[in-house]
Amino acid sequence: MIKKISINDLRTGMCLVFTEEWRQWFKDVKIGSRLKIKDRQMLNRMTSFNLGSVTIDTDRGLDMRVSVSEEREKAKEFLGHAKDTVTETMNNIVDGKAIDMDAINSVTREINSSLLRNEDAMISVCNEVRSVDEYLYLHCVNVSTMSITFGREMGMSEDEIHKMAVGSILHDSGKIRTPPEILHKPGGFTNDEFEIMKTHAIDSRKIMEQIPGLLIDSIEVLVASQHHEKFDGSGYPRGLKGDAISIYAQIAAYLDVYDALTADRCYKKGMSTFKALQIIKSGAGTHFNPRLLSYFLNTIGVFPVGSLVLLKSKRVAKVIERGSELHITKPRVQVFYDDNKNCPVMQEEIALIETDDEVECFASIDKYENYKNYAPSGVKFYDGT
Numbered sequence: 016m017i018k019k020i021s022i023n024d025l026r027t028g029m030c031l032v033f034t035e036e037w038r039q040w041f042k043d044v045k046i047g048s049r050l051k052i053k054d055r056q057m058l059n060r061m062t063s064f065n066l067g068s069v070t071i072d073t074d075r076g077l078d079m080r081v082s083v084s085e086e087r088e089k090a091k092e093f094l095g096h097a098k099d100t101v102t103e104t105m106n107n108i109v110d111g112k113a114i115d116m117d118a119i120n121s122v123t124r125e126i127n128s129s130l131l132r133n134e135d136a137m138i139s140v141c142n143e144v145r146s147v148d149e150y151l152y153l154h155c156v157n158v159s160t161m162s163i164t165f166g167r168e169m170g171m172s173e174d175e176i177h178k179m180a181v182g183s184i185l186h187d188s189g190k191i192r193t194p195p196e197i198l199h200k201p202g203g204f205t206n207d208e209f210e211i212m213k214t215h216a217i218d219s220r221k222i223m224e225q226i227p228g229l230l231i232d233s234i235e236v237l238v239a240s241q242h243h244e245k246f247d248g249s250g251y252p253r254g255l256k257g258d259a260i261s262i263y264a265q266i267a268a269y270l271d272v273y274d275a276l277t278a279d280r281c282y283k284k285g286m287s288t289f290k291a292l293q294i295i296k297s298g299a300g301t302h303f304n305p306r307l308l309s310y311f312l313n314t315i316g317v318f319p320v321g322s323l324v325l326l327k328s329k330r331v332a333k334v335i336e337r338g339s340e341l342h343i344t345k346p347r348v349q350v351f352y353d354d355n356k357n358c359p360v361m362q363e364e365i366a367l368i369e370t371d372d373e374v375e376c377f378a379s380i381d382k383y384e385n386y387k388n389y390a391p392s393g394v395k396f397y398d399g400t
């Protein structure tokens with residue numbers, strides 16, 4: 016379908032249709048010809064021309080993004096399927112049964128379809144429903160979800176993105192063979208326990224190599240076998256260094272750590288997104304490939320979904336949708352507290368792009384006891400280590 020949209024709504028993946036107005040900049044352009052917006056660079060270039068609205072072809076590219084609230088129910092349904100499928104997959108591995116790849120492929124496609132309509136609904140729903148008992152399953156789904164956005168940020172092909180997402184959903188499958196007393200142990204491991212813990216990456220590889228069609232160098236298997244390798248060579252199981260680590264596993268390393276830091280576990284509260292971002296940034300060059308940092312930050316957002324922020328109007332809010340590619344510092348938020356008056360306010364969703372208000376900073380963690388009881392679900396408060 017041909018649609019006219021505001022230039023502000025143009026996003027990567029859309030297919031632009033050249034109309035008469037473009038002739039002022041591109042004299043020879045063929046009217047009606049199409050251009051797929053491949054990446055942010057191209058998006059920034061096309062939006063730098065002073066056009067209020069543009070025409071897109073939704074049969075050849077993405078349609079308008081729907082809001083998080085419009086996508087929420089679908090995202091919840093798909094998250095449920097994904098969680099059930101990962102749970103069943105883990106049970107099948109324990110029972111020595113084959114992994115149902117049709118089911119894995121199907122849930123990965125469902126997640127992808129939700130992200131194409133809105134990139135943040137799935138993560139937002141996941142933050143809200145996540146419980147400590149379901150950590151392993153939701154961690155796999157979350158890493159897979161973020162890997163799709165990451166791959167798209169990097170301009171990967173749909174085939175690569177799909178394989179990376181499948182690898183991510185199975186990346187910790189080897190943990191099903193880790194003794195539970197080690198897997199769920201609060202605090203640090205002894206050396207011996209850590210050696211046992213490390214074997215899960217090898218076990219994940221062995222499990223995935225049993226899947227017909229997957230080989231040791233398949234994208235899916237590389238994600239699983241190398242997601243704990245570190246850029247400086249200090250990771251495991253093989254101590255691979257730099258680009259000897261598959262790019263897909265380098266991506267998984269970022270997302271695996273970010274999700275693990277921000278998740279609540281039986282032995283610790285999840286860190287705030289702000290603190291987790293600080294830790295990840297400081298690991299770029301040692302733990303992580305520094306060339307991928309900007310893609311990671313674009314994937315997570317300047318103000319990630321679930322962040323607690325203080326607005327210029329001194330209202331405290333939860334980020335429910337990242338800012339668009341063109342307005343990354345203007346997320347959609349849910350306000351719930353007045354920091355000046357120290358009292359709750361009526362919860363209200365605000366698209367900051369449509370107001371004069373803006374994010375001043377991440378909200379002060381020192382004050383979280385004040386906000387805590389009034390916050391919507393899915394906010395990350397803890398700022399410990």
Ligand SMILES: [Fe+2]
Nearest residue numbers: 186187242243
């Ligand atoms: Fe792992």
